[in-house]
Amino acid sequence: MIEKQPSVASVALKYGLAGGVIAVLYSAILMIFGQSTNKWLAFLSYFILVGAMVVAMQQFKKENQGFMSYGQGLGLGTLVATIIGVLSGVFTVIYTTFVDPDYMANIMDQQRMELEDRGMSDEQIDAALAIGESMSGPFMTLVMSIFGFALIGLLLSLVISAIMKKNRPQFE
Template identity: 40%
Template sequence: MEQQPTVGKIGFRYGLILSLISIAYFIILNVVGLIANNAFGWLGYIFTIILIVMAHKAFKDQGDGFMSYGQGLGIGTLLSVVSGVISSVFTLIYIKFIDDSMLQAIRDKTIEQLESQGMSDSEIETALEFSSAFTSPTAIAIFGILGALIGGFILSLIISAITKNNNPELEA
């Protein structure tokens, strides 16, 4: 009899894959100078969606063909957390020891947005002082992990509702 895959194994394996994709995406965005562009940051969630769907399919294919909603939610959330932690640690190391120009790009983008809102120079400076605590390498890593956890959980809630395949023998 074929052994049923576990939520942990599938979630961890696909979390590692997503972290490699996320790191490559981060490096590409940084090299082409689009790292501070919010639209490309949101675009990264497409990778998460694809990998959650692939992980759910792998779980069903490697097992008995069934996956409960809870199993799907667990796989997607674990996948997101594993990827978020690894990617955020990479980002922290990258910014602290390799290239911190990303921080300046974020600062420049923030100034540009504040100027477009009509803020004065003193108001912009005050806003930058306040936001500097949230744009340190450590804060970026922490928010990366939290964003992955929350975003991955929400996506998993939705995707699991679509991809679940309950075992009818267990529902009786």
């Protein structure tokens, strides 16, 4: 009798949503306390992503008699990351549009000061900020979040899946 394998998509949805909620709460805390540009605290958010991916893969293996192919892990991790990216992007758009409409302007001001500290000319600063401004609209924020998380998730999944995979024996 062949047992039904768990669905990669259903496991990814469950853990992507859970990871997304945690990531959104973490982002909200950083934004509320004005720490969203702190590179060290922002780096910690990758632990949320990796944690959600690892737990999802562990759960998939548990539901699949301890087995997970490299491809299943790669797909699962990438889907988890993409779902987290969707939730994070939607949160960021809502936050920057309705809760704190000055958020992006404040970020641009902070970036201007950082570029001035690096000794860049006004023309160079204006050109750099113009590029940043073109990417800061709600639609682009959402798109960049989804694709950014999907790409990072894919890259992380390449490694995590290789570590966690366990193929079924060919002859059972």
